[in-house]
Amino acid sequence: MYIHKEGFTTLILLAIILVAINLGVYWALSTETTIHLILICASATFFLMVASFFRNPKRSLIQNDGFIVSPCDGKVVVIEETEEREYFNDRRIQISIFMSPANVHINRNPIKGRVDYVKYHPGKYLVAWHPKSSTENERNTVVISNRLASVLFRQIAGKVARKIVCYLKGGETVLQGSEMGFIKFGSRVDLFLPIGSKVEVTLQQVVKGGESIIAQF
Numbered sequence: 001m002y003i004h005k006e007g008f009t010t011l012i013l014l015a016i017i018l019v020a021i022n023l024g025v026y027w028a029l030s031t032e033t034t035i036h037l038i039l040i041c042a043s044a045t046f047f048l049m050v051a052s053f054f055r056n057p058k059r060s061l062i063q064n065d066g067f068i069v070s071p072c073d074g075k076v077v078v079i080e081e082t083e084e085r086e087y088f089n090d091r092r093i094q095i096s097i098f099m100s101p102a103n104v105h106i107n108r109n110p111i112k113g114r115v116d117y118v119k120y121h122p123g124k125y126l127v128a129w130h131p132k133s134s135t136e137n138e139r140n141t142v143v144i145s146n147r148l149a150s151v152l153f154r155q156i157a158g159k160v161a162r163k164i165v166c167y168l169k170g171g172e173t174v175l176q177g178s179e180m181g182f183i184k185f186g187s188r189v190d191l192f193l194p195i196g197s198k199v200e201v202t203l204q205q206v207v208k209g210g211e212s213i214i215a216q217f
Contacts, residue, residue, distance in 0.1 A: 004106060006165060006182045007054025014050055018043040053184070055104060061177035061210040065146065068110045068197070069177055070212040071153050072189045074099040076205045084192045087117055087143055087152055092192040093199065095214055097207060105183050108209045110153055110191060112176040113146030115168050140166045140181070144174065148217045152192040155183055177210035 003011065025039055062069045078096035083089075099105060120140045138157035143150055155164050166181040168174065183189075191214060193199075198216040201207060207214070 002056040002058075003051060004054045004056040004182065006105075006184065007051065010184075011047070011051055011054065014047060018047060053101065053105060056106060057104060059177070059208070059210045061108075062213065063112075063176055065112070065148060065176075066216055067176075067213045068151060068191070068193060068215045068217070069108070070097065070207040070209050070214050071110045071180070071191065072097055072099055072105075072107050072183075072207075072209045073103040074188070074207060076201050076203055076207060077188070078190075079199060079201070079203055081195070082192075084152060086119075086141055088150075088192070091195055092152070093195060093197055093215070095191045095193065095199065095201065096188055097191075098188045099183065104209065106179055106209060107155055107181040107183060107189060108177050109144060109174045109180045110176070110214065111144055111146055111148075111151050112174060113144045115142065115170055115172050115174060116145050116150065117141065117143035117152075118166060118168050118170050120164070120166070138164060140164050142166065142168055142180065149194045149197075151194075154190040154192075155181055156188045156190060157183065 022039055022043055026036055029035055074097040076095060077098045078094055080094055081091055082094045084092040118140070122138055140155040141152065143152045155166065157164050163184040164181065165183070168180050174180065193215055194217070200213045200215055
């Protein structure tokens with residue numbers, strides 16, 4: 001299992017803390033071997049659980065200008081027409097994908113093209129499935145355009161996830177499926193697609209970043 005670069009610092013600090021706790025208990029209770037074994041097993045299990053949050057599996061990325069691919073792993077929780085008010089100020093198809101703590105947390109570009117807009121918004125930490133999380137939570141909005149259309153997608157922090165990372169800068173050209181950021185410990189990503197896009201997913205469908213087709217232009 002490969003570990004994503006965003007997890008290196010967290011895992012090193014966690015390992016130091018767990019080792020310190022285990023050594024402290026060992027010195028304090030040198031004769032209680034059963035307690036030591038239980039603590040070691042619990043520490044190892046907890047470390048592996050956190051490490052799994054930062055796993056970076058290999059993916060067979062889709063490269064097709066006519067497709068919008070999933071920007072993350074998770075479950076589709078919203079498919080609806082709505083008014084997008086941050087950038088386009090028009091009607092769009094919104095597709096929201098909820099990322100649980102068990103999902104891979106890497107975010108990917110849904111299309112290839114030019115990055116027209118990147119903006120970070122500090123905010124609240126409502127649960128990710130709350131209707132207002134898209135506009136009130138900590139979030140980062142990106143717009144990518146190509147010869148076919150423009151797509152807006154938004155990284156949203158939730159109750160657990162409080163750290164959004166975005167690698168993109170305005171004006172650069174990106175590839176479909178390439179890494180654009182990371183949300184630590186899960187949350188959700190919203191996509192806003194042009195009206196008329198052919199949606200290829202259904203509610204509650206499980207999708208994979210870079211591999212699942214969300215819609216066609």
